[in-house]
Amino acid sequence: EAGVVQSPRYKIIEKKQPVAFWCNPISGHNTLYWYLQNLGQGPELLIRYENEEAVDDSQLPKDRFSAERLKGVDSTLKIQPAELGDSAVYLCASSSGQTSTDTQYFGPGTRLTVL
Amino acid sequence: KNQVEQSPQSLIILEGKNCTLQCNYTVSPFSNLRWYKQDTGRGPVSLTIMTFSENTKSNGRYTATLDADTKQSSLHITASQLSDSASYICVVKNTGFQKLVFGTGTRLLVSP
Numbered sequence: 001e002a003g004v005v006q007s008p009r010y011k012i013i014e015k016k017q018p019v020a021f022w023c024n025p026i027s028g029h030n031t032l033y034w035y036l037q038n039l040g041q042g043p044e045l046l047i048r049y050e051n052e053e054a055v056d057d058s059q060l061p062k063d064r065f066s067a068e069r070l071k072g073v074d075s076t077l078k079i080q081p082a083e084l085g086d087s088a089v090y091l092c093a094s095s096s097g098q099t100s101t102d103t104q105y106f107g108p109g110t111r112l113t114v115l
Numbered sequence: 116k117n118q119v120e121q122s123p124q125s126l127i128i129l130e131g132k133n134c135t136l137q138c139n140y141t142v143s144p145f146s147n148l149r150w151y152k153q154d155t156g157r158g159p160v161s162l163t164i165m166t167f168s169e170n171t172k173s174n175g176r177y178t179a180t181l182d183a184d185t186k187q188s189s190l191h192i193t194a195s196q197l198s199d200s201a202s203y204i205c206v207v208k209n210t211g212f213q214k215l216v217f218g219t220g221t222r223l224l225v226s227p
Contacts, residue, residue: 004158042119042204042217043159056214091158100146100208101166104215106158 002026004107006092012113018080021110025073025094032069033104034077035091043091049075050097079112087114117142119218121205127224132195136221138188138205146208150179150190153202153220162190162203195225 005024013019025032030051035043046065048056051072060067064083069075079086089109095102119140128134140148147166151159163172163179165188171180176199178191192199202220209216 040219040222042206042219044217045214093158100210100213101164103161103164106160108156108158111156 004092004094004105006090006107006110008110009108010111010113012115013082014115015084016081018078019082019112020079021077021090021092021112023075023077023092023107025075025092026105029094029096029105030072031095031097031102032075033091033093033095034067034075035093037089037091037109039088046077046090082112082114084114087112117207117209117214117216119205119207119216121203121218121221123221124219125222125224127226128195130195130197130225130227134192134195134223136190136192136203136205136223138190138218140186140188140205140207140216140218142207142209142216144210145183145186146210148179148181148188149206149208149215150177150188151204151206153204155201159204192223197225197227199223200225 032049034046037043047060047067049069067077089111091109093104093106095104122137149164150162153159165181176193181188202222204220205218207216
């Protein structure tokens with residue numbers, strides 16, 4: 001069974017440019033998460049989806065970040081315009097969402113460098 | 116404030132030795148506590164998940180303990196291997212907001 005797929009794995013852009021990340025969760029997983037991870041830190045939640053509904057986007061900087069999960073399957077996270085401080089690893093995770101102890105499965109992440 | 120603190124920040128041990136990583140949390144109300152292993156350049160992988168009523172849980176050479184009264188957990192690694200070199204992240208789930216609160220991790224290096 002394929003795990004969580006993310007692309008691209010690496011992205012280098014200049015500041016003020018737009019960038020988009022794509023995530024395909026494990027088949028059948030209703031819950032999808034986007035996290036930001038800075039070097040030496042734990043992941044920080046940006047947004048959580050239950051199917052196509054964003055149920056927690058309180059930590060998403062909405063002035064420049066946006067996300068969508070139109071059909072409740074794959075998802076896109078966008079930054080426009082990117083700033084130097086956005087350089088980080090962006091992780092996508094998914095879970096079945098059926099119990100409080102269900103496991104979150106993480107993708108390999110997209111490492112973003114903003115120059 | 117909901118927080119998860121881990122110690123030590125980093126650790127170097129010799130291959131074959133045991134080690135114990137610590138996690139203290141203030142997350143409330145508590146739902147469950149998880150330990151993840153994160154290899155460099157990869158996403159975290161779940162090792163154990165423990166609920167309030169569980170004191171210990173093992174996954175191969177990894178054994179996690181939980182003391183819900185003192186809000187402390189530990190991860191014990193037995194007979195370490197080079198492949199154990201990674202960051203180990205303690206994560207606590209909050210019942211009320213269904214949030215996961217992540218620690219900053221302990222970076223473990225197993226030296227030959």
